[in-house]
Amino acid sequence: MLYHPKWSKAKKRLMSFVCESLYSRIDFQVINYRKAHDQLGRAVITVDKVEMLSMCTIIAEREEYYRERDIRIQLDNFNYDNVINNRAIQGQAQEQLKxxxxxAQYDFFSALEKYFNSPIEVSLKSNDMLIKILCVLDRRVGKRTLHKMKESITEENTLVQDFYKLRCDAENIHSSE
Incomplete structure (x- = not known):
């Protein structure tokens, strides 16, 4: 499943949302492996050319398999015939991964689609870490909103906190303000 609005167009649109203070430092890349059975690879967010987040399909799917196996061991449930049960276990494994x-690369594209099609106010309230990261980098999120996020950001994943700190540093917003 390759991303359908062309990645170059999506990247251009995504970059148009990146705040001015980080525009030259942030980059989004999609690397597809043509010889992979599904031709998917990974999506990467870099800061100053250093990978901050790599979303690799192969790693994500391998980890999902391990999580599903662990859940089945905990539940002592190895009945693979129950489709509803299988989906519930898969959903639980996917939540653990997130x-x-x-x-995976397709998770990035899915988050991108939601981000592009939702108002920034809705995206800011998302539980999806990828959407939160995109919001923190978004030029539509101003200094006042960033300042208001100071309390709630401590409850977020450390990667979201890292991007938040990066944005605050770039905007000269300090915790003492």
């Missing part, structure tokens, strides 16, 4: 910040 909590840990393990994403």
């Amino acid at each position: 909590t840990e910040g393990i994403y």
